[in-house]
Amino acid sequence: MTKQEYTITVYTENQIGLLNRIAIIFSRRKINIESLNTSPSEVDSVHRFTIVINETEDVVRKLCRQIEKQVEVLKAYYNTNDEIVWQELAMYKVPTEVIASSVKVERLLREHGAHTVVIRKDYTVFAVAGQREETDKLIKVLEPYNLIEFVRSARIAIIKASDGFHEKLKEFEYREPGEDAIENEFLNENEKVFSM
Amino acid sequence: MEALLIEKENKSATPAIQVSGSVAVLEAFLAEGVDTVFGYPGGAIMPIYDALYDYNDKLKHILVRHEQGAIHAAQGFARVSGRTGVVFATSGPGATNLVTGLADAMIDSTPVVCITGQVFAHLLGTDAFQETDVINITTPVTKWNYQVTDATEIPAVLARAFYIAGSGRPGPVLIDITKNAQLQLFDYNGYQKCEHIRSYRPKPIVRKEYIQEAAQLINAAERPFVIFGQGVILGKAEKEFQKFIEKAGIPSAWTIMGMSAIPTDHPLGVGMLGMHGNYGPNVLTNECDVLIAVGMRFDDRVTGRLDKYAKQAKIIHLDIDPAEIDKNVKATVPVWGDCKETLPLLTELVEQKVYPKWLQLFKDYQQKEVEKVIQEELNPTGEVMTMGEVIKTLNELTKGDAVIVTDVGQHQMVACRYAKYNKSKSNITSGGLGTMGYALPAAIGAAYGDPSRTTIAIIGDGGFQMTLQELGTIMQFKPKVKIIILNNQFLGMVRQWQQLFHEKRYSFVDITSPDFVQVAKGFGIPGKSISKREELKTSLQEMLEQDGSFLLEIMVGKENNVFPMVPQGRGVAECVLCREEI
Numbered sequence: 001m002t003k004q005e006y007t008i009t010v011y012t013e014n015q016i017g018l019l020n021r022i023a024i025i026f027s028r029r030k031i032n033i034e035s036l037n038t039s040p041s042e043v044d045s046v047h048r049f050t051i052v053i054n055e056t057e058d059v060v061r062k063l064c065r066q067i068e069k070q071v072e073v074l075k076a077y078y079n080t081n082d083e084i085v086w087q088e089l090a091m092y093k094v095p096t097e098v099i100a101s102s103v104k105v106e107r108l109l110r111e112h113g114a115h116t117v118v119i120r121k122d123y124t125v126f127a128v129a130g131q132r133e134e135t136d137k138l139i140k141v142l143e144p145y146n147l148i149e150f151v152r153s154a155r156i157a158i159i160k161a162s163d164g165f166h167e168k169l170k171e172f173e174y175r176e177p178g179e180d181a182i183e184n185e186f187l188n189e190n191e192k193v194f195s196m
Numbered sequence: 197m198e199a200l201l202i203e204k205e206n207k208s209a210t211p212a213i214q215v216s217g218s219v220a221v222l223e224a225f226l227a228e229g230v231d232t233v234f235g236y237p238g239g240a241i242m243p244i245y246d247a248l249y250d251y252n253d254k255l256k257h258i259l260v261r262h263e264q265g266a267i268h269a270a271q272g273f274a275r276v277s278g279r280t281g282v283v284f285a286t287s288g289p290g291a292t293n294l295v296t297g298l299a300d301a302m303i304d305s306t307p308v309v310c311i312t313g314q315v316f317a318h319l320l321g322t323d324a325f326q327e328t329d330v331i332n333i334t335t336p337v338t339k340w341n342y343q344v345t346d347a348t349e350i351p352a353v354l355a356r357a358f359y360i361a362g363s364g365r366p367g368p369v370l371i372d373i374t375k376n377a378q379l380q381l382f383d384y385n386g387y388q389k390c391e392h393i394r395s396y397r398p399k400p401i402v403r404k405e406y407i408q409e410a411a412q413l414i415n416a417a418e419r420p421f422v423i424f425g426q427g428v429i430l431g432k433a434e435k436e437f438q439k440f441i442e443k444a445g446i447p448s449a450w451t452i453m454g455m456s457a458i459p460t461d462h463p464l465g466v467g468m469l470g471m472h473g474n475y476g477p478n479v480l481t482n483e484c485d486v487l488i489a490v491g492m493r494f495d496d497r498v499t500g501r502l503d504k505y506a507k508q509a510k511i512i513h514l515d516i517d518p519a520e521i522d523k524n525v526k527a528t529v530p531v532w533g534d535c536k537e538t539l540p541l542l543t544e545l546v547e548q549k550v551y552p553k554w555l556q557l558f559k560d561y562q563q564k565e566v567e568k569v570i571q572e573e574l575n576p577t578g579e580v581m582t583m584g585e586v587i588k589t590l591n592e593l594t595k596g597d598a599v600i601v602t603d604v605g606q607h608q609m610v611a612c613r614y615a616k617y618n619k620s621k622s623n624i625t626s627g628g629l630g631t632m633g634y635a636l637p638a639a640i641g642a643a644y645g646d647p648s649r650t651t652i653a654i655i656g657d658g659g660f661q662m663t664l665q666e667l668g669t670i671m672q673f674k675p676k677v678k679i680i681i682l683n684n685q686f687l688g689m690v691r692q693w694q695q696l697f698h699e700k701r702y703s704f705v706d707i708t709s710p711d712f713v714q715v716a717k718g719f720g721i722p723g724k725s726i727s728k729r730e731e732l733k734t735s736l737q738e739m740l741e742q743d744g745s746f747l748l749e750i751m752v753g754k755e756n757n758v759f760p761m762v763p764q765g766r767g768v769a770e771c772v773l774c775r776e777e778i
Binding site for chain 1: 331332335336339340341342343360393394395396397517518519522523
């Protein structure tokens, strides 16, 4: 089995220490986390982790089961890149005088869909939301123009086939969870959300 | 979480009374049926100990000599009683001393709730005296942990702690309570047990279609083989399991942790699996056509080399923990669920059968093992005693009714290979973590777990020296623990490996021991040391008849090896019976 990029989406309770509990599942197995984001989810009180790793499917499936085993984790899904819509946000700080004096720079920024976040006398900050290659490209482009600072956020991802977590959460809140809450990966049904 | 806790408390109708956080902890214990606590006081847990002073009539507190002893005792208690063991320790070193026991309880799925004191909340993160980040230190070795900084959280958090520790696949839980929360007075509305946590599913739903598939495979099998682990005991499913194998007529072997779930002389019981397990079950794992694994996790000490493990067989795996399915061995049919529920469903669907030829094969292998290993081990022709003959003689005296607690190493393997058991929860040992020093404190806990039974700790000369301070606990509280030290004057298992795999380069395995009998005497425990076969039976008898604890040191052969053995890196079928075969 070959390694590829997988995006793991974890729905959890909002609990101090849970980030560590999830992170050590990877570090214990000497697996590098490429990117990790925590945010609220579509459901009030439910938290959402988005984790990107480069691994084989077999390993990713086992990792997801270990994640789901944690008491405060509701559900973990894993998806390949073509099963999700994903973005990262990048910010670039460049000297304002370069922007002002070079028409070329302005054109480049426009081409890359950058928008201005702040303009000061000494520097200007641009932001681009997009995929890795796109934000990487703009670094290359801006490097000759004295790029002062660069930062990129973790990946956030929407699962194409997901109906959201509202209905699923009801299952969890029942005393006896229904079948849907206990999806069985052995059925390997890839139709809807591919769940572990 | 906080929102959840508040909601829970409001539901209660009991009128509020003002109590301290410490009292709330003890009230929670009483509500959970706790009667015995193993612990050690210290600065940060003093408010709880102060409250304990008034609960002396309801809660028995056993003062251990080291916190590691407290948690091993709680483990022994839990394993014998089937209830949750409870521990108190202070912050800092008190808490870090629990880590080995937590790791042991985690890997062996033992339900334990540890309460640790912590510095005042306002001192957290300031490197205060005896402050340590116990939550982060224990995260990898607990099923759940939580830090309480506000007393109002205590009833609901403890309810969760007991629920999580004891349900599903059991495990250790640690609750760290800051000193201010222990002292804080709050409106106490009574204690409500926790029965549901929305993000936690202790028992997966049983999928009928897999039970049917499993039954079809079993019914079509010609050489089915059952291997079972502690899941049968933890699931309190011994009867259900026995009914299943008896109806299906399938030969069954146990892992070290599953041992005693069925009587060791059950006609379908074919012995122990694993690196030093029995010959037949290891070799025939690679000859069965359907392998039915019940409540076990395919540990590497059971499977040997995975790519040579049961490749010919269809595998049915019954487990309560979904993460275990396919973790090491790919299941053909996964039957996840509580085996107390799944086994009867399966029993209903399997046909009544017997496999006389197949069962005979196990007996044939057993015969080979008797000839090459067991005969000499149990009835040695040499002058020095063997560990095996000690266990055999002990069997004759206990008739298989005792609880046997073992440490880690050669004596553990020999005891588990030859001890007879009639009752479940009789074999207490550190299986997954292999914690030397486990047996003495665990035996103390076991003696409290079921005082009606005889508790015998069998320990090596090395392991005994790791936690022998717990003799002080025995001296003070007088649990009746019979201690057998099998002294081969070596760290025997490591020596065996050095002999077999490192050209007999005995690197630091030669261990000197104190006069154990004198040591015991210092603690007020009678004892005896023997080295002659003629004294064996009478001395064991004397030990068992002693009203109270007794230490019996038995000098055994220095360089005896444990066989059979599946050498590391080999397949189970490459199990060897003697040194020459390696």
